[in-house]
Amino acid sequence: MAQNSDSRQTSDLKLQTSRGLAPVRSVFDNGVVLLAKATHATPAVTISLAVRSGSAYDPPGAEGTTWLLSRVLDRGTHARSAADIAEELDSRGITLTIQITRHQFTIVCTCLAEDFEAVLSLLAEIVLTPSLPESEIATRKGEIITAIRQDDDNPAVRAGESLMGHLYPNGHPYGRRTKGTIEIVEGLTRQALQRQHAARFAPSELSAAIVGDVEPPRVRDIAERVFGGWRAAPTAALVLPPVHAANTRNRVVIPMPNKAQADIAYGFTAITRRDPDYYSMWLMNVAFGQYAIGGRLGDSIRERQGMAYYVSSSFDANLAEGPLAIRAGVSATNVERAIASIDEEIERLLADGLTEKELDESRRYLIGAMPRALETNTAIANFLQTSEFFGLGLDYDLQLPGHLRAVTLESAHAAARRVLSTRRATVVVAGPVSDPYVPEVS
DSSP states (O other): OHHHHHHHHHHHHHHHHHHOOOOEEEEOTTSOEEEEEEOOSSSEEEEEEEESOOGGGSOTTOTTHHHHHHHHTTSBBSSOBHHHHHHHHHHTTOOOEEEEOSSOEEEEEEEEGGGHHHHHHHHHHHHHOBOOOHHHHHHHHHHHHHHHHHHHTOHHHHHHHHHHHHHSOTTOGGGSOTTOOHHHHHHOOHHHHHHHHHHHOOGGGEEEEEEESSOHHHHHHHHHHHHTTOOOOOOOOOOOOOOOOOSSOEEEEEEOTTOSSEEEEEEEEOOBTTOTTHHHHHHHHHHHHTHHHHHHHIIIIIIISOOOSEEEEEEOOBSSOOEEEEEEEEOGGGHHHHHHHHHHHHHHHHHHOOOHHHHHHHHHHHHHHHHHHTSSHHHHHHHHHHHHHHTOOTTHHHHHHHHHHTOOHHHHHHHHHHHOOGGGOEEEEEESEETTTEEOOO
């Protein structure tokens, strides 16, 4: 049996690689978008329901509203209690995951193909008619407050959140704390959650990606029955404030004297996901701070100099200009050396660009990783949701290798020069340090 399953999975993967994912896209009369993809490696189906209702949509002064809503949405509906929902899921061996990003509120689970219709109906009930019980809200608020306190005691989290706050100041949604603050969470009410749900959960804001051992025509029939009668006015579009790149170097120190190491967050605002330079920026960042053990940064700071517990860079393009951030964990005595080394690597990249070898290896790594990155139903559903959200097209999986192959040394170098500058960097250090980066004496 295992051999047959492995054989089917290999065959499915080869067929998918040659023909692409080729999902079937439907738009219902009420605006719900359905993305259906049949796979037959296992008798299972992944359901991903994404609503445009991430943390960026929190009301001003009520940061954390969406996060709290995500923790209580599945804790009861108008027809079922939290215990009823838990029993229904447990009896089918299902774990429900709710994820929050800046722009999306996503519910994901995987069930047996034979349970697909019943499970989709349950998820629709959770999305459309949550009861948001007061007792559950109180319990989840306590858990979130504990998590916020843990974040406040974590140098890496403090450095990262402070970097975002300085890159996106003046209340920009990207600079706000996703979980909110203790004071805000304590003051959130059931009525506030109900208002947020009513304001953001509408059929025009929902995309459903359903991937697995069920054919698209049946998926559409069931999904239309479940969601087709949903009526709610379209929600107001989110207008993001303009993002202004820093024009001077900014340094922030967060003293945490009882910690063993210091965490550095060093970053810039970069570009949007639909920017023509996206693929050049992506490949440049992979070579600079991700490939193998951390690209150039890892090779220099961690391997050759041996002064970082970790170091890497990340690039998160979004609807607005997302951040390019370099993160490192070092001993307090190495903070200045580590920052100087980051500066040196940036200056070298700006002066010389990538090498042909670096660009080729990073490109082959990304292209080669794609088939394996899309071999599970959940991974495919996530990919389809991302493609739908950014309007990348139903054949994006086939187009992506070509976009990466089109990146040249010159375009990667231009992308680096467009965003990186040691004179405009925002540098945050959290840990047993003081200003200017002198280790605290215990």
